[in-house]
Amino acid sequence: MNKQLTSDVALGAVPARAYSPAAAPSDSGTTSSKESQRPGFEAMFGRIAAMLFGLAAYLVFFGTFLYAIGFVAGMVVPKGIDDGTVVPAAEALIVNLLLLSLFAVQHSVMARKPFKRWWTQFVPHSVERSVYVLLASLALILLFWQWRPLPAIVWHVADTAIARTFLAVSFAGWTLVLISTFLINHFELFGLRQVAANLAGRNVPEQRFRTPLLYKLMRHPLYLGFIVAFWATPVMTVGHLLFAAVTTAYIFVGIFLEERDLIEQFGDEYRRYRARVGMLLPSWRKAS
Numbered sequence: 001m002n003k004q005l006t007s008d009v010a011l012g013a014v015p016a017r018a019y020s021p022a023a024a025p026s027d028s029g030t031t032s033s034k035e036s037q038r039p040g041f042e043a044m045f046g047r048i049a050a051m052l053f054g055l056a057a058y059l060v061f062f063g064t065f066l067y068a069i070g071f072v073a074g075m076v077v078p079k080g081i082d083d084g085t086v087v088p089a090a091e092a093l094i095v096n097l098l099l100l101s102l103f104a105v106q107h108s109v110m111a112r113k114p115f116k117r118w119w120t121q122f123v124p125h126s127v128e129r130s131v132y133v134l135l136a137s138l139a140l141i142l143l144f145w146q147w148r149p150l151p152a153i154v155w156h157v158a159d160t161a162i163a164r165t166f167l168a169v170s171f172a173g174w175t176l177v178l179i180s181t182f183l184i185n186h187f188e189l190f191g192l193r194q195v196a197a198n199l200a201g202r203n204v205p206e207q208r209f210r211t212p213l214l215y216k217l218m219r220h221p222l223y224l225g226f227i228v229a230f231w232a233t234p235v236m237t238v239g240h241l242l243f244a245a246v247t248t249a250y251i252f253v254g255i256f257l258e259e260r261d262l263i264e265q266f267g268d269e270y271r272r273y274r275a276r277v278g279m280l281l282p283s284w285r286k287a288s
Contacts, residue, residue, distance in 0.1 A: 047199045050127050054195030057134040061190055064137040069174050071144050072230060072243070073167065082149045082237050089238075092148035096239070099146055100246045103139040108257060110135065126198035130191035150239035163234035173228030176214075180222035183212045209266045211273065217282040219259075219273070223251045224280045255279065 067077055074080030086092075109115055110132050120128055157163045178186075187193045188204065197204050214221040230244040262270045277283065 046124075047126075047201075050124065050130075051195045051199045053127055054130040054191050057130040057137070058190050058192050061133050061137045064140050067144060068140065069171070069229075071147075072240075073170060073233070074235070077144075079144065079147075081147065081240050081243060082151055082235075084147065084149050086151060087148050089150060092150050092239070093242070095146065095148050096150075096242055097246070099143040100243070100250070103136070103143060104250045104253075106139050107136050108254065112257070113261065124198075126194050127191070129188075129194050133190050148239070150237060150242060152238045154236040154238060154241050156236075157234035166232050166234040169232035170229050173225045173230075173232060176225030177222055177229065178225075180214060180225060183214060184210075184222075207265070209269050209273075211277075215277075217277070219277050219279050220255055223255060226251060227280070 070077035071080055074082055087095075110119070116128065123131055157166060181189055185193065187196075194204055218224065227248055230247055233240060236244075259270075259274065263274075
């Protein structure tokens with residue numbers, strides 16, 4: 001299931017219809033009809049700006065997502081997980097753990113309701129999700145840029161056919177991630193639906209509890225996809241192992257926090273779902 005997404009509200013303090021020409025003072029007053037309509041135009045400009053920001057944030061995310069595939073696989077991109085200048089192991093370990101921690105803290109803290117309530121005092125609700133997506137993407141970009149390789153080999157699959165199978169499984173994991181986002185509303189998850197609704201002057205409807213396709217078999221297929229993508233590699237270095245282990249541990253922390261929010265939002269409906277359906281592996285049990 002998806003994390004709770006912030007409902008969209010119109011950007012701009014007053015609707016444009018409150019400034020109709022008929023309601024404006026005559027030319028003999030101190031305010032012209034043209035001036036009285038200005039707040040409506042400003043509100044529309046704000047909505048357009050929010051839409052453009054949301055699109056930009058989404059494009060940054062999508063580029064980061066594609067780079068992450070190449071980074072983990074060590075293919076195509078300028079710098080993969082095992083590329084770069086080799087530094088002392090202690091330095092590499094400290095830097096890499098700090099980079100992973102920065103992403104984890106940003107990703108978790110900004111997704112919590114208390115932070116959202118505070119944050120939306122300064123950021124319009126319509127772009128709150130887009131800001132979150134953009135900052136998460138920038139944290140990942142920093143990680144890709146500053147990651148220190150730890151090249152010692154943990155395992156190496158020499159057989160070409162088996163190595164290709166490992167890569168195919170990893171790409172299948174990334175595919176599962178992408179499919180899972182579309183099952184739970186990809187464009188709302190990454191902020192586009194909110195800014196599009198804001199541009200149209202509409203609110204995003206309240207979330208309903210749904211279990212589409214894969215979510216009938218497991219509660220978190222998206223996270224399963226990440227785990228598969230990170231661990232299925234023909235060449236596992238110490239650096240790659242560190243990345244896979246820490247991100248997997250963070251995924252379980254994220255599941256705990258996310259399910260706590262979902263129980264708060266959907267109550268017994270989600271508790272019954274959790275009792276029936278496995279977390280990461282396909283299963284369907286009778287609820288007690």
